Amino acid sequence: MSLRALLGLPGAGPVPAADLSALLRAPLPDLPPADPRLPALDAADSTTIPAFDNLIGARAAWAQWPEGMDFLDPESPIHAQKCLERDLYLRRWGRWLDGLPAGGRALDLGCGIGRFALPLLARGMAVELVDPDMESLRRAVGHAARQGLGALGAHRTTGEHLPDLAPVDAVIAAEVLCYAEDPALILRHLQRLLMPGGLLFLSVESRWGWGLSLDAPAAAEQWLSGDRLHLPGDRTVQTFTEASLRALLSGWEILDLRPTHYTWSGPFELLARHLCGPGDIDALLELEERLRNHPIAAPLHRAWTAVARRGATL
Numbered sequence: 001m002s003l004r005a006l007l008g009l010p011g012a013g014p015v016p017a018a019d020l021s022a023l024l025r026a027p028l029p030d031l032p033p034a035d036p037r038l039p040a041l042d043a044a045d046s047t048t049i050p051a052f053d054n055l056i057g058a059r060a061a062w063a064q065w066p067e068g069m070d071f072l073d074p075e076s077p078i079h080a081q082k083c084l085e086r087d088l089y090l091r092r093w094g095r096w097l098d099g100l101p102a103g104g105r106a107l108d109l110g111c112g113i114g115r116f117a118l119p120l121l122a123r124g125m126a127v128e129l130v131d132p133d134m135e136s137l138r139r140a141v142g143h144a145a146r147q148g149l150g151a152l153g154a155h156r157t158t159g160e161h162l163p164d165l166a167p168v169d170a171v172i173a174a175e176v177l178c179y180a181e182d183p184a185l186i187l188r189h190l191q192r193l194l195m196p197g198g199l200l201f202l203s204v205e206s207r208w209g210w211g212l213s214l215d216a217p218a219a220a221e222q223w224l225s226g227d228r229l230h231l232p233g234d235r236t237v238q239t240f241t242e243a244s245l246r247a248l249l250s251g252w253e254i255l256d257l258r259p260t261h262y263t264w265s266g267p268f269e270l271l272a273r274h275l276c277g278p279g280d281i282d283a284l285l286e287l288e289e290r291l292r293n294h295p296i297a298a299p300l301h302r303a304w305t306a307v308a309r310r311g312a313t314l
Helices: 017-024 038-044 050-064 079-097 117-122 134-147 183-193 220-225 242-248 269-275 281-292
Strands: 105-109 126-130 151-155 168-174 194-205 228-231 235-238 253-260 303-309
Touching: 017 134, 017 151, 038 050, 050 134, 050 228, 050 235, 079 117, 079 194, 079 253, 079 281, 079 303, 105 117, 105 183, 117 126, 117 134, 117 151, 117 168, 126 134, 134 151, 168 183, 183 194, 183 242, 194 235, 242 253, 242 303, 269 281
Parallel strands: 105 126, 105 168, 126 151, 168 194
Antiparallel strands: 194 303, 228 235, 253 303
16 A cells, blocks of 8 residues: 555655645554565564564664654754764765756665655655654654655565565665665665666675674674674674675675764764764764774774665666
8 A cells, every 4th residue: 555545645656745744743554564574573573584673673662762763853862963974874975866866766775764765855856765664654754744845655564575666766775784684685676676777875784893883782792703693572683894795786886885984873982972073074074084094993894885876787
């Protein structure tokens, strides 16, 4: 069922954000899950699929700390920090984002509360939201309605079970593939969904810097012993080296692949808090460059970011 059908609106395709104003008074109803595995998870609140532990963990976080989960709310205690982290991505991807066609279409995979959907909507793009967490989708649609820019679709599903959509010019997959069940399968789906020459913007957790970050779980033995960490009922994370990420992106034209120390949530978080104000993107970028060129700090980056292009043929 489309967002239009759920809201009783005529027509097909994305809904102009200005038409979502009624959702500011009443919450978005539950979208039917497109991934056939989600109803069983909804009923049991447990799963044998490790990647779904991330969804269970997210639901628990919404119950325990909603003001932290919806960090796009200016009243959130981490609003400035999270917006700065988003701006780090947007600066890094800026030259390719600026080249997206006016009035184009994008898919925000694992959209969460819409931190990347909003800048795309502000560019006049139509954005399809995809996330298995219904509360995150509600917040994302609500934030888009307040902006009233662009057009929006919403789909409650996973990257392994993407909806049947018209081709898109770009896909955002920030901090998604490292938490997914089958990243390679998702990338094959995205290749089919992207127009020829369409762009994929992604980030994943890095092999060593992630485990040194202050927000990493207390599971040092798993972190030291391999590239996967699984905490039942909480999360599953797969970390990447440059080689393993390049292997995952085999078949794509890699336009940009570089480390980021992601310093406001990385292993050098305390240093960043000392040197960079919460809204000072220029100071943050300068610190990133210093860490990237330091012989000891360089390999301890928090994440990888990449831009890749779909070829003319699959």
